[in-house]
Amino acid sequence: MRYRHPDRDQIRVDGVLSALGHPVRLAAVRVLDGGGEHNCGSVLAELGITAKSTMTHHWRVLRDSGVIIQEPSGRENLLTLRRADLDARYPGLLDAVLAGARTDEDGDRSPGASPS
Amino acid sequence: MRYRHPDRDQIRVDGVLSALGHPVRLAAVRVLDGGGEHNCGSVLAELGITAKSTMTHHWRVLRDSGVIIQEPSGRENLLTLRRADLDARYPGLLDAVLAGARTDEDGDRSPGASPS
Numbered sequence: 332m333r334y335r336h337p338d339r340d341q342i343r344v345d346g347v348l349s350a351l352g353h354p355v356r357l358a359a360v361r362v363l364d365g366g367g368e369h370n371c372g373s374v375l376a377e378l379g380i381t382a383k384s385t386m387t388h389h390w391r392v393l394r395d396s397g398v399i400i401q402e403p404s405g406r407e408n409l410l411t412l413r414r415a416d417l418d419a420r421y422p423g424l425l426d427a428v429l430a431g432a433r434t435d436e437d438g439d440r441s442p443g444a445s446p447s
Numbered sequence: 448m449r450y451r452h453p454d455r456d457q458i459r460v461d462g463v464l465s466a467l468g469h470p471v472r473l474a475a476v477r478v479l480d481g482g483g484e485h486n487c488g489s490v491l492a493e494l495g496i497t498a499k500s501t502m503t504h505h506w507r508v509l510r511d512s513g514v515i516i517q518e519p520s521g522r523e524n525l526l527t528l529r530r531a532d533l534d535a536r537y538p539g540l541l542d543a544v545l546a547g548a549r550t551d552e553d554g555d556r557s558p559g560a561s562p563s
Contacts, residue, residue, distance in 0.1 A: 340554060344547035349468030354461050420550060424543035431460030431537040438456060 334394055334401050339416045342397035344424070347417065350396035351428055355380070356389050360398060361432055363412040364425075370407040450510055450517050455532040458513035460540070463533065466512035467544055471496070472505050476514060477548055479528040480541075486523040 351357050355378070362377045363369055375386060390410070393399040400411040417425045467473050471494070478493045479485055491502060506526070509515040516527040533541045 343551050344544060345468050345470050345473050345551075347468070347547075348464045348473075348544065352461050352463070352465030352468045357461050357464075421543060421547040423539050424547055427537060427540035427543050428460060428464065431463075431540055434536060435459050435461075 332403060336394060336400055337397045339397070339420055342416065342420055344421060346396035347398055347421070347424070350392050350398050353389070353392075355386075356393055356398075357428075357432055359386075359389065359393070360412060361429060363399065363410055364414070364429055369410045370404070371401075371410065372407065374410060448519060452510060452516055453513045455513070455536055458532065458536055460537060462512035463514060463537070463540070466508050466514050469505070469508075471502075472509055472514075473544075473548055475502075475505065475509070476528060477545060479515065479526055480530070480545055485526045486520070487517075487526065488523065490526060 351360060358378055359374050362374050371383070371386060371390065375381070375383065380386065390399070390401055390408075394401050397413060397416065400413055401408050402411075403409075414425060467476060474494055475490050478490050487499070487502060487506065491497070491499065496502065506515070506517055506524075510517050513529060513532065516529055517524050518527075519525075530541060
């Protein structure tokens with residue numbers, strides 16, 4: 332099954348923000364940004380998520396908003412972050428978001444942070 | 448009535464992205480970023496929105512995520528974009544988002560754009 336993806340100039344910033352504005356989707360994007368070849372299973376494994384069905388919705392949101400490419404490859408779905416498209420259309424946005432996720436994470440880990 | 452607002456170090460990037468990832472809230476933030484003193488009524492007027500009740504929800508989302516300060520001032524609620532807090536915690540994020548909104552808008556207005 333082939334999925335539909337928006338062209339670069341069809342991407343909308345509110346859609347991208349909404350897609351990235353969910354902790355699980357943001358975590359998945361961070362995995363994809365970390366490099367290496369990924370499919371749905373490998374991202375789930377890295378996130379420690381076992382509920383594959385929930386992720387089906389998240390992949391769709393990320394795909395429809397233009398954040399990732401999801402394409403069949405053998406019996407799996409290859410996932411790719413659309414960094415070049417996002418960087419071209421919204422310079423600095425993805426980097427600021429990923430840096431922000433690290434800021435939050437570092438705050439959670441600092442000695443003064445309250446347990447989550 | 449006084450509203451609760453998160454401290455700067457309680458702000459989370461996924462909450463900010465989710466708050467900004469809605470066309471009406473993003474438009475409201477652009478109005479606030481444009482400068483001048485604003486209350487709920489003046490933003491609604493600028494956006495051409497008459498459904499005040501819907502905006503009550505949107506103001507809460509923007510407030511709870513740390514994007515705006517909403518405080519009583521006489522019989523009105525004064526609204527302020529928390530630019531200093533957002534810029535300090537997530538450098539470049541708000542500027543990239545606002546630039547992205549302009550990119551989308553310019554694309555909608557270009558001769559080759561399909562009518563929305």
